Amino acid sequence: MIADLPVGLRQSGALEVRDKFETISGGHVLDVGTQTGDFIKTLMIVLSNYHSFTGIDISEDDLKKAKENLKDAPVNFVVMNAEKMTFQDSYFDTVCMSYSLHHLENIDIVLAEMYRVLKPGGYFIIQEMYSDGAQAPAQIVDRDVHHLDVKIDTLLGIPHFETLTRQKMKDLINRIGLSNVDVFESSWSVKCLFCEDVRECQNPRRADNIEFILKEIDEDLEKICTHPSYDELRKEGDSLKERVRDYGSAAASVMYFFGKK
Template identity: 30%
Template sequence: MKQLQEFFKDQTIQSILDVGCGAGDFIKVLNDTFGSETQLLGIDPGEVWLREARARFPQENMEFRCMHGEKLAFENDQFDLVSISNALHHLAQLEQTLAEMKRVVRSSGWLIVNEVIDGELTEAQQNHRMLHHFKSYVDRLHGITHRPTWTEQEIMDLAEANGLQVKHAFLHLKMKQVNHDELFLDDKYRQMESLLEELQGRPEFDEKKDQLPLFKERLKQHGFHLAPQLLLIAQA
């Protein structure tokens, strides 16, 4: 990611902690940015995700551990950089996790927050939001913490409220172009269909069942495009 490389070109970053790393998507971004001499540690509470991450990234400078962000098993001031990418809206204890991130980063170190945004989206990006918000709705019915996405300003306000001093911020796209491929769009439709099936037998099913044909028609008309992401570079 060119913006990251440009910002950190004169900084020495030797150790990075990525909180809520999932299957390691942002670990790859960090490794591409800082190189193989930087030690990367990803943590996540989900062993299924960690197994995938370990299989994808067997490099010696990468390690993955099962751990919750709200209670990091590290000393104070341990890492040069601590990041969290597209995981804030999954956190049951958001403020505590950010406080832990600030605790384990060195006093002169850096914090990165990367989050998909809501707001002024194209029609194709609204299809991403529609699927994402449907997933978050179903997860919450199952008792899983999964908030809808925030606007750019809401993310900035959240960072400030939790003591992050933002030094640089920029929007970026993970998917560069709208995807109109029939097989790809069918997969997105099947994801929505599978989520709706989870509501069978619940009163919410009748409330939400009209979303499926609407989503299918929207995919046909507009295609699918991942919503932009906001990346914040901050210090505590």
Template identity: 30%
Template sequence: MLHLKEYLPGLKQGMALDVGTRFGEFAFTLVEAMPEGSRIIGMDCEPETVAQAREKSAGKGVEFMVGDAAHMDFEDGVFELVAISNTLHHIEDYGAVLDEMLRVLRPGGYFMVNEMFSDNQNEAQQTHFEQHTLEAKLDMLSGGFQRPTWKKNEIVDILKRLPLTDVRMVELLEESKMDGKLAEKNAKLVAAVEKKAAGTPDFQTLLDEARHIQARCEKTGIQRCTQLVYIGKKA
């Protein structure tokens, strides 16, 4: 896990926001990075997810709230740090969300995006990429929204239009315990296809894809794709 303090010189006590927080995994990293006395908020659009996060994470220093990241109920410039982690590809109009994150960030505050990418991965990571791609297809069938994983340069192209200074890019590898969770999900891929895609025209194709990925995992193992951490300061 990235030790964020190293990349956030001069970070002041204040409020930090994690957009699309789910159960607060990245928000807890912000707790460690922010100066003592700061307030860390994890925001997600799903009320059920927020309720579960509050229940599971009580006492860990994060406040959870339901909110629309494209239309936040915060005044301009109130946050010392805003972040979004492995959520950008789930957002159809990600430009509106990035602009809104910039609006609520104070001038000189830190803007952070953490997003896994698909290129230049080892064999085990390529297995994760293929698994994630299948999960994106199943998510779309279930009414959700999820793009296939971007390449590194595609993420940079999305972000470089933002008016940020002192930009730093760091590649991040998750702790190995995360790979065990990916392996557990891999073992359930066929069941996931049978649940979410049964009766659809692509059912057999998706089923074959799931079996191929499981066979690949047996051969290569599975490791989380490398992530790009993109950090800059609001001009």
């Protein structure tokens, strides 16, 4: 962990989440919706120990990036739809998912599959941003930029949904049938505890971050530049860009669930 954490991060709730991770011996770990492997990297730092990781994603292109990102690490990457995993029942000691709930077309089916492949007594871990609660104006801007991208992906037929509320997530997790569920909320992600850039991230008006978000809005809109809804969404994008310039942008707050099968 980096020394001299900024006060905002120290008070965010992320330290409590890290402490919880540090009590967990991961064994054989499954990460669902791995994308570029970012969460696996964090788990390698925060879990008390582990034997191996398996990362699955429906997107072959994303897994190529993950392979590149984690090329010397003990990770098995498999292109697979999490709605229908090919693993045997009770195969993994730990199953987890990060920032992927709102990308799933059939959330309950995926959560039930994750439960099926988890050993009795194993940990089921979810990390996901949430939309409600007392978030800073810069976080609300970030959420609305995300929601513009959701509208665009929906027009393109790509499953992508608005950021979930905390209650909606609790309802989903309650239906899995886990025991001993611990819930944490943090205004910063646990990975920030290990990021050298964190002091700069404290400032939502940081120039390079603002440039990044403005570019992201343009790139999102570019995906539908020939669509009949383009002009309307362009207007929404331009007004979001004004808000980014006024308030800056900061990542949404995060919810963590740790339950046992």
